[in-house]
Amino acid sequence: MLQEILTIASAGAAGGGNAASALKQMGVDHLITEFTTKPGEYPVQIAVALTLIIQSAMSWYWIVVNFIKNSALRRRGDSVTSTFWETPNAQDAIRFMEEQPKSEPFSKIALDAAQAAAHHQRHEGSRLVESLNRSEFVDRALRQAVTRESMNLESGMTVLATVGSTAPFIGLLGTVWGIYGALIKIGATGQASIDAVAGPVGEALIMTAVGLFVAIPAVLAYNFFMRANRITNSQFDTFAHDLHDFFATGSRVGEAANKR
Template sequence: MFLLVALALSSIATWYLIVTKTIANWRMRRHAKSFLAAFWEAPNLDVVAERLNDGMPRDPFSHLAHHGFRAIAQHGSKTGQRMIEAGSQEEFLTRSLRRAIEQDTARLESGLTVLASVGSSAPFIGLFGTVWGVYHALVGIGMSGQSTLDKVAGPVGEALIMTALGLAVAIPAVLAYNFFTRSNRIVLSELDSFAHDLFAFMSTGTRMAEPAAEGKVTPISKRSA
């Protein structure tokens, strides 16, 4: 019974992660597509900054740009008394973009450990349940003294169901893990490419003299006001 409950909980956790991460990835890709289209169509970074001020980042690409703008603003108002402010603007921007990518990587990979654990352990849990069930079935048959095929087939067949249940739990977990891992790899590859472009745009002539408020981006054009 304990093994059956463990498999049931594993199955519930697997399908919960499959549904929630599928919805989250769909929303993330939709927001990312919208942001990237607006980013590349924008005439300058001021327009991008204004767009980011309209709402919090809802995808890795807008989150990366948000961190980039804030890094430039914070470096422009640095006091030189904190270790985080050490280095040139390019170095400060690089560290900020790297931290943003690491945060997005951790966010994308959340739940994958559970899927991997379920996919690797569920077959063995099912197999152990089968062995345990067959053992008790054979002990019961031996004590009853009835070893005919019709007496053996029922208990042993019920025990073998645990192996099937273990596979039924493990297969969706393994497939989902592979799918989300590949999807995350594609997103992170695109994010890394976008980070290089964003760094080039922000480090070649883009300056923001006014410090930005916490969580808010200051448009570049306001530096001359």
């Protein structure tokens, strides 16, 4: 009886040791060790990991760049437009826009409209003036300017959308391939104990988790910046309409109404 109890106890201790050993094999540190010491056994998993690392670096780069750009745009946009309209002299207002940084979009839209109006005025009596009146010429310049600045807002959005939609599946590829390799090893060795299975399966599941960690920030950032870009595009359109009224008629619509 005593011998049976000792046998069961020793078996339980061995099982606990196997479980502890299996738990250690399921960590990220063990996965990195396997990749660095046995790269020939994990070609697909290493390729998946490198792809996810590159995607994560690209998405975080554009997250930071777009955050800085949108923050600067919100901080300076209202100030630039309000100063432009509050400046009583049109030449001083245009000079103020010329002093703005090259990355500031509202000033570029205003300068394009001013240049179009000045160009049309310089060519009075020519075929240009006969084919397009001032309103149409300024309107065309404003449309091109707004389209250009709207396209600039889209920088990096394709990368974020691509990473957000593909990273989970790339991670899943690493998981499926890892489990497939684990099943082959189990079939070849005939060992299906917890310490033999936990390591390969744990390594495989980590790839799915990494894919999700890469994709989630990209998706959240994409949705955030898309909403911010819609608001900014609306501000572009409003400012462009006011500029068209100003350079085509000499005053904004609201100002003309106030004068009457």
